[in-house]
Amino acid sequence: MRVKQVLNNSVVLGIDDSGIEVVLLGPGIGFRAAVGDRIDPSTVQRTFVPEGIGSVERLAAMVEEISIDAVTAAEEVVRLGRERLGRHVTYRVLIPLADHLGVALQRARQGAAIEYPLRSELSYLYPAELEFARQAVELLRQRTGVDLPAGEAVPIAMHFVNAQFGSDDMRDYLRITEALQQILGIIEEEYGLRFDHQSIDVARFVTHLRFLFVRNRRDPVALPEEDATRDPDTLLDTIRSARPRQYASAVRIARLLEGLFGWTVDSDEILYLCLHVARLTDTRRPAPQSPGKQE
Structure with missing residues (x-):
């Protein structure tokens, strides 16, 4: 060397x-x-x-400003993240995370704190990453002796969400999070519902959408194998006839994704979206009216 x-x-x-x-x-x-x-x-x-972070010169420029202590702490957090969240967490997250931790640790030593947005959204859109990030804050306290504010779990979780989507740009995280919120908002608006964002059905729907994002950002991933005897167009026509309202919602969601990200959402994906919308709306009650509003 x-x-x-x-x-x-x-x-x-x-x-x-x-x-x-x-x-x-x-x-x-x-x-x-x-x-x-x-x-x-x-x-x-x-x-x-x-690895996936750009040129060596860019990486070197980032590393130049990061303390060895922050890098060591980030290495342990990433290693644990791979164990807890999965192998999609690669070491491309290491330097951006170390860069953040270096600043966060210094800020905590000075008694300063920052309020991060999107904390409530993280709890239902990315519960596994947020829970792990809370554990990471405690791990960092044990390793460094610095008490990071509980809110530091939010940006740490964001780094691991980005790892799933194969990005180190926080703008991608924000775009995807906003899209997830818009999609749930479309359904709530069209059906006059208010979802329990901690419910299993919402969690399943969000998981499916996250899979869709990953599939369209990375190399195409095959959908679950289909019955060779099934005609997807025929099934879609059947669902469209039986659930026209849910089908219309699925098409609206597909058009939103195409407009936001430039994707092509095929008929199979519209079918899955329709089924998820039906599951979400079948057993939900309309949202309560505002106080003072009379029939």
């Missing part, structure tokens, strides 16, 4: 014998180092590759 570029005394860009570029961290690793010098492995504390 040789030095390609020195960022500072603790961060260098390295290149191995196969030509692969990596970012290397270690106290003094860049001190008096020059381009082309061999790197002593004993000076390397952390090695990063830009």
